[in-house]
Amino acid sequence: MSAPPRTVAVALPLPVDHPFDYAVPEGWDMPPEGALVEAPVGKGSAIGVVWGPGRWAPQDGVARLRPVVRVLDEAPLAPALRGFLARAADYTLTPLGLMARLATRAPGLGDPPPVREVYGPGDAAPDPATPARARVLAALAEQGGAPMAPTELARAAGVSAGVLKAMAAQGALSRRRLARDRPFAPLDPMRPGRPLSPAQAGAAATLRAKVAAGGYGATLLRGVTGSGKTEVYLEAAAEALGQGRQALILLPEIALTAGFLARVAGRFGDEPPQWHSDVPPAERRRLWRGVARGEARLVVGARSALFLPFRDLGLIVVDEEHDAAYKQEDGVLYHARDMAVLRAACEGAQVVLASATPSLESWVNAGTGKYDRLDLPERFGAASLPRLVAVDLRRAGLKRDRWISPALAQAVAERLEAGEQSLLFLNRRGYAPLTLCRACGHFFECPDCDARLVEHRFRGRLVCHQCGHAEPVPAACPACGASDRLHATGPGVERLAEEAAALWPAARVAVLSSDGADSAVALRAQVEAIAEGGADVVIGTQIVAKGHNFPNLTLVGVIDADLGLQNGDLRAAERTFQLIRQVSGRAGRADKPGLALVQTVAPEHPVMQAILAGDEAAFLAREAAARRAAGAPPFGRLAAAILSGADEAKVWEAAKALAAQAPLLEAAGVRLFGPVAAPVSRIRGRWRVRLLAKAPRGVGLQEALRAWAAAARPPASVRLTLDVDPQSFL
Ligand SMILES: [Zn+2]
Ligand SMILES: [Zn+2]
Numbered sequence: 001m002s003a004p005p006r007t008v009a010v011a012l013p014l015p016v017d018h019p020f021d022y023a024v025p026e027g028w029d030m031p032p033e034g035a036l037v038e039a040p041v042g043k044g045s046a047i048g049v050v051w052g053p054g055r056w057a058p059q060d061g062v063a064r065l066r067p068v069v070r071v072l073d074e075a076p077l078a079p080a081l082r083g084f085l086a087r088a089a090d091y092t093l094t095p096l097g098l099m100a101r102l103a104t105r106a107p108g109l110g111d112p113p114p115v116r117e118v119y120g121p122g123d124a125a126p127d128p129a130t131p132a133r134a135r136v137l138a139a140l141a142e143q144g145g146a147p148m149a150p151t152e153l154a155r156a157a158g159v160s161a162g163v164l165k166a167m168a169a170q171g172a173l174s175r176r177r178l179a180r181d182r183p184f185a186p187l188d189p190m191r192p193g194r195p196l197s198p199a200q201a202g203a204a205a206t207l208r209a210k211v212a213a214g215g216y217g218a219t220l221l222r223g224v225t226g227s228g229k230t231e232v233y234l235e236a237a238a239e240a241l242g243q244g245r246q247a248l249i250l251l252p253e254i255a256l257t258a259g260f261l262a263r264v265a266g267r268f269g270d271e272p273p274q275w276h277s278d279v280p281p282a283e284r285r286r287l288w289r290g291v292a293r294g295e296a297r298l299v300v301g302a303r304s305a306l307f308l309p310f311r312d313l314g315l316i317v318v319d320e321e322h323d324a325a326y327k328q329e330d331g332v333l334y335h336a337r338d339m340a341v342l343r344a345a346c347e348g349a350q351v352v353l354a355s356a357t358p359s360l361e362s363w364v365n366a367g368t369g370k371y372d373r374l375d376l377p378e379r380f381g382a383a384s385l386p387r388l389v390a391v392d393l394r395r396a397g398l399k400r401d402r403w404i405s406p407a408l409a410q411a412v413a414e415r416l417e418a419g420e421q422s423l424l425f426l427n428r429r430g431y432a433p434l435t436l437c438r439a440c441g442h443f444f445e446c447p448d449c450d451a452r453l454v455e456h457r458f459r460g461r462l463v464c465h466q467c468g469h470a471e472p473v474p475a476a477c478p479a480c481g482a483s484d485r486l487h488a489t490g491p492g493v494e495r496l497a498e499e500a501a502a503l504w505p506a507a508r509v510a511v512l513s514s515d516g517a518d519s520a521v522a523l524r525a526q527v528e529a530i531a532e533g534g535a536d537v538v539i540g541t542q543i544v545a546k547g548h549n550f551p552n553l554t555l556v557g558v559i560d561a562d563l564g565l566q567n568g569d570l571r572a573a574e575r576t577f578q579l580i581r582q583v584s585g586r587a588g589r590a591d592k593p594g595l596a597l598v599q600t601v602a603p604e605h606p607v608m609q610a611i612l613a614g615d616e617a618a619f620l621a622r623e624a625a626a627r628r629a630a631g632a633p634p635f636g637r638l639a640a641a642i643l644s645g646a647d648e649a650k651v652w653e654a655a656k657a658l659a660a661q662a663p664l665l666e667a668a669g670v671r672l673f674g675p676v677a678a679p680v681s682r683i684r685g686r687w688r689v690r691l692l693a694k695a696p697r698g699v700g701l702q703e704a705l706r707a708w709a710a711a712a713r714p715p716a717s718v719r720l721t722l723d724v725d726p727q728s729f730l
Helices: 079-092 096-103 131-142 150-157 161-169 198-213 229-242 258-268 281-292 303-307 336-347 360-367 406-418 493-503 520-534 563-567 572-584 606-613 616-630 648-660 662-667 701-711
Strands: 007-011 020-023 036-041 044-053 115-121 173-179 217-223 246-250 298-301 313-319 350-355 372-376 387-392 421-425 434-437 454-456 461-463 470-472 486-489 509-512 537-540 553-558 595-600 636-645 671-683 686-696 719-724
Touching (some): 079 336, 096 303, 115 131, 115 150, 131 150, 150 161, 161 173, 198 229, 198 372, 217 336, 229 350, 258 298, 258 520, 313 336, 336 350, 493 509, 493 537, 553 572, 563 572, 636 701, 648 671, 662 671, 662 701
Parallel strands (some): 387 595, 421 537, 421 553
Antiparallel strands (some): 461 470, 636 686
16 A cells, blocks of 8 residues: 555636646645745646645556655745635636735745855965055954955955955955845834824824734724825724734835835834835845735735734724735736725725725715724814815816916916916827828827727827827828928827916926826936926826825916716716816925815816815715616626627627626626627727626626626637626726
8 A cells, every 4th residue: 555645726827727646756845825836837836825625536447646845935825815815816707816816916936035145254374475465454343343245355455356265265364154034124113203283193093903903803994195095094903013013004006105115214213114016026025025024014015015024913004005016917817905994804904095085886885884984174283175166177267289278377376376286187198189181181190990090299199098109190191292380189198288288388398197207216216306396387187186296386277177077987077076186186295275266167067066176075975876876886787798709700700799698697686788898999909898797786797607607608818808897897
C-alpha cells in the first residue's frame, strides 16, 4: 500500500471557477491554506493560492498529479481575505482564480527579498598599509563601524572601488548583505490631532467607539466640502492603530495628493505608504509584504488597495464614496465601495463611507438603518458654502461660438482684479467635440469605433476618446475637397482656454484635464502648482471636482450644467447633482466667501432647482421615489450582459441565443431586456450588443445569471461580459 496522496487545491489566475489539484512532493511540509505556490500550468507555470486540501483520489483514474513547483516565502493569505475573495467572486460572477489574482498582484512576489552589499571593518590589518587603505578604515571608524555601501565608502575615503575589493579579499574589510527594503515608518496614534469643532469631535467619538467595540459596522459620514471629514475619520484610524489593528483609506486615484498625505502625516507623525498605479514595482512588493506581515499599519490607496493582504484590518474608509471611479470598468468588474463593505464584513471591521454628496445607494442604506449615519453640518474654519446663482443661457446674450456669458466674464474680471482664482468647469476634453465640413456636411468619425473624433488643437490631432485613435487635422475636407470649410462645433476645455485668453489677455490660464498630463503623478503636480497660485483662471474637466483644495479660489463657473443630463442614463440626475455640488464646493475656502455661477438653458429643471437651492435631502428623496417607482437600483437590481466581437453577425447570433434562454431567468423572477446595439456600438473594431437583466431585491440574481449564461455559451470569437450592478450603460 502506498501512502495516501498529499494534495492541495490551488486557485490559479485563470478564468475558471474551481481550484486545481496538485501533488505536494514527498518530504515537503504541507503548505498551509492561503499559501502562495508556483504550480505548473500547461508548459509554463503560474502563482496561485492554496485554497484547501485537494479532492483528487487514486480511484479518479488519473495516473498522477503534477507536483507544486515551490512554496513562496510569503505570508499566507488570511482566512478572512480568502473568504472575502470567494464572496466577491460569487457576487461579481468572476472566476475565483481571477479574483484571487487581485490579491497576489504585487510584481516579483516569491523573488528573494532584494539585498544590497555593504562593507564593514574586517579582522585582518591591511597589507601593505597604504594611506588610501588607512583612509578607508578611518571613514568606517567615523561611522562608528556601521557598514557602508561601496559607493558611499569609496566616496568618503576618496579611493576607487578596486581598493575596497582588494581590502575585502585580504580580510581587511568584511562584506555583508543587508535587506534593501526599508522598514515602515512607525505611525503614532497618540499624537494630538488638529483641534476639532464640536460636531467633528462628536462624530469622531462615535466612530472611535465603534472601532473600539470591534466587529463589523458601516457608517455613512456625510459632510459638506471643507467640513473636516478627513480629521474625523483619521480619529477612527487612530483608534484602529491604537488597538494594534490595521487601517485602509481608499481615495479616487487623482485625489491622492501630497496635500492629503501631509494631513495624514500631521496626525500620525509620518506619511503612510501609498498604493496606486504610479507606485513603482519594488515599492509595491515592499508594501504588499509589509501589509501581509502587519508591519504596514495604515495604507492610503486607490481602489485596488482593497485587495491587499491585511492581517488584521480594523477599519476601511472609502472617501468620496459616490465617485464613479470606484467602479472598475475593465478586467474584473467590481465596485470598490460595495466590495469595501463586503471586506469589512468578512474582516469584522468598521467601514466608513465619506462624502459631501453621498450616492443614492448609501443614502438609502442609511435611511433603512443598514448603515449608521453621521452628519457634519458646519463648514469647519470657513464662513459658508458658496452662493449658487443660475445664469439663464437663453437670455445671456452669448455670441456664436462663445460660451462664457457676460455675467460670468464680469465675475471673473472682478476676481482677477482682487488677485483671486477662478475655475471654469466644462466636462469635455479637447478643443471641440465635433468637426464638420460646412460645404458638404461631412464629419469625422473613428474608423474602429462608433464615435466622433474630437479635435485636440494643442496636439493638432483628431482623437477618438474610445480607443485613442488619432489622426492629423486635414487642411481640406476628405469627402468634398473643399478647403477652409472645416468647422469646430461645440466647446471643449481647450477652446474655452482660447476664449479665456482672448477675454483676459493678462491672466494666466491653466487647463486641467487628463490629456495635459502623462500620469496621475504629473497631474497631481499640476494640481498642486495651481493650488499654490500658479494660475489665475483654471479651466478643468471633472478631475477638478475630486477633493482638491484651492485656497485662493473664490469663483466657479459651470459652463454647461445641462451636459450631464443629456445622456439619459439611470444616474444622470444624481451624477449631475453631485458633480456640480462638488465643483462649486471648490470655491470659497479658507475664510473667503465663494460664488458659483451655473450656466444652464433650463434653470427651472428640478435637478437645477435642487442644486441651486442646495437642498440635498429633498433631491435625494425625490430621486429615491422615482427609482423606487421604476424598480431601479437601489430598490431593484440590474445586471448587464455585453457581447462583443469582430464579426457583427456572430455577436448578434450569440445575443439572440442568450435571449432565447430568457425563460431560465424568468423562472427565477428576473426579467430580461434586449438584445440591443450598445449606445457605443463598436469599440476598437469590436461590435457590441447589450442585454439587461432586472430583478427585485431578494431574488437570487447571480445564481440565475450563472445558469442562464451557461445555457447559451457564446462561441470563442464572441466575448460575454457580465456586469452586476452596472454603472455604465454605454
Ligand atoms: Zn466637405
Ligand atoms: Zn476609436
